[in-house]
Amino acid sequence: MCGDVEEEFAALADPRFYTQALKELKSAFPTAKLKRIAQDSANSIILLSCEDCGYKHGTAYMFSYVYEIFPVFTFVKDIDAEYYTVIENVLDIISVLGAKSFRIEVKKIDYKSKERAKDLEVKMGREIESRGPVADLKNPKLLINVVLTSSGAIIGSQDVPKIGGLDAFRYFNKLDAEHINRSEFKLIEAIEHFGVEIKKGERCIDVGSAPGGWTHFLLSNGAKVLAIDSALMDYDAMPPQSSILIVMQDPSKSKPFLKAENRKIELKSVKEFEEYAKKSNPFNYYDLVHVASNITSTSLLSLDGLGKFGILAIDINRGPEEAAAVAASLCTLLDPGARIIMTIKMPESKPEHYVEEARRALSGLTTEVKFAKLRHNRQELTAFAIFNASRGEPNL
Numbered sequence: 001m002c003g004d005v006e007e008e009f010a011a012l013a014d015p016r017f018y019t020q021a022l023k024e025l026k027s028a029f030p031t032a033k034l035k036r037i038a039q040d041s042a043n044s045i046i047l048l049s050c051e052d053c054g055y056k057h058g059t060a061y062m063f064s065y066v067y068e069i070f071p072v073f074t075f076v077k078d079i080d081a082e083y084y085t086v087i088e089n090v091l092d093i094i095s096v097l098g099a100k101s102f103r104i105e106v107k108k109i110d111y112k113s114k115e116r117a118k119d120l121e122v123k124m125g126r127e128i129e130s131r132g133p134v135a136d137l138k139n140p141k142l143l144i145n146v147v148l149t150s151s152g153a154i155i156g157s158q159d160v161p162k163i164g165g166l167d168a169f170r171y172f173n174k175l176d177a178e179h180i181n182r183s184e185f186k187l188i189e190a191i192e193h194f195g196v197e198i199k200k201g202e203r204c205i206d207v208g209s210a211p212g213g214w215t216h217f218l219l220s221n222g223a224k225v226l227a228i229d230s231a232l233m234d235y236d237a238m239p240p241q242s243s244i245l246i247v248m249q250d251p252s253k254s255k256p257f258l259k260a261e262n263r264k265i266e267l268k269s270v271k272e273f274e275e276y277a278k279k280s281n282p283f284n285y286y287d288l289v290h291v292a293s294n295i296t297s298t299s300l301l302s303l304d305g306l307g308k309f310g311i312l313a314i315d316i317n318r319g320p321e322e323a324a325a326v327a328a329s330l331c332t333l334l335d336p337g338a339r340i341i342m343t344i345k346m347p348e349s350k351p352e353h354y355v356e357e358a359r360r361a362l363s364g365l366t367t368e369v370k371f372a373k374l375r376h377n378r379q380e381l382t383a384f385a386i387f388n389a390s391r392g393e394p395n396l
């Protein structure tokens with residue numbers, strides 16, 4: 001890229017997965033010198049320097065444990081004494097890159113200051129704007145990252161930030177659209193990280209669907225959903241235009257517990273549903289069919305009338321083998337090439353062990369399995385793979 005010019009990058013990772021992040025950075029940039037600049041309970045920041053690193057836009061998507069990486073423009077050592085140097089540097093970036101508009105994002109990592117990152121961001125943004133550049137919070141031509149640490153400010157720019165940018169939690173909290181829970185954000189992140197396209201009318205299976213974050217996201221994006229969970233879902237929170245059917249052993253017993261005051265939902269017993277599915281595909285009429293039972297105890301999935309599905313999403317709070325066994329039990333319902341997204345529960349130590357176990361368990365069913373520690377994953381990773389119909393057997 002730049003011949004013998006030394007380039008610098010800043011990489012951010014969850015400190016619980018620092019060793020894994022370091023390992024993958026070393027493998028992606030073998031010639032780089034790496035140095036951890038700062039760490040707090042939620043973030044580690046690693047500075048990389050190398051000649052001709054091979055960094056391209058979108059590089060962050062190739063990592064499983066690094067959630068963001070961006071080119072560094074400069075490092076200002078004493079932030080308090082040099083506050084205006086930080087401002088000058090930001091002005092320099094905007095002018096060197098000839099950006100027509102900018103947005104600045106400030107993140108604090110182990111930097112002691114009473115001011116919140118958000119307040120510092122507004123203060124810096126106003127100061128910069130007062131010197132000429134145009135601020136555009138929605139569609140800026142240039143995104144400036146300022147990471148404040150106890151050893152100094154790292155200033156860089158970015159034109160393809162990962163969803164949420166430096167502070168995904170702040171970003172997600174202020175999204176306009178309604179969301180049901182943190183789980184929904186995991187799916188939003190996974191869809192972006194693995195580049196999954198949801199087509200209009202795409203048929204998806206959501207196992208471990210309650211209270212309904214993933215289903216809500218899939219329905220809101222035009223999909224039809226077969227949701228499976230013995231727990232009831234938040235039906236009221238689903239998109240208003242979605243037609244909903246709940247299949248349960250005995251609808252008369254569960255009806256009083258349904259949280260669906262503001263919408264019409266239909267209930268069928270398992271027997272009624274079996275009869276119905278023999279005559280017509282339920283998804284010709286319903287957008288959401290919730291089978292209110294555990295995947296292990298439902299016989300409905302062998303029904304021919306359900307047709308095939310293009311996405312299988314599994315979020316059941318279980319380890320790799322159990323999650324892979326669920327995928328295996330559903331493979332007759334999957335389209336060849338169906339996308340499988342699943343969360344894998346694991347203790348913090350030794351994630352590699354769980355990754356290997358998931359890889360092994362899924363290898364008989366899918367093509368290569370990819371993993372990511374998403375911002376909204378806690379004690380878990382998210383796995384992604386493509387169903388390979390010619391295999392069809394898990395390695396359990």
Ligand SMILES: C[S@@+](CC[C@H](N)C(=O)[O-])C[C@H]1O[C@@H](n2cnc3c(N)ncnc32)[C@H](O)[C@@H]1O
Nearest residue numbers: 183208209210211212213214229294295315316
């Ligand atoms: C983390 S919650 C899922 C959250 C959900 N994805 C959302 O977005 O709201 C895990 C769910 O998995 C369900 N679950 C656990 N084992 C299951 C199984 N074998 N079959 C179906 N659901 C299961 C639990 O009942 C629980 O509701």
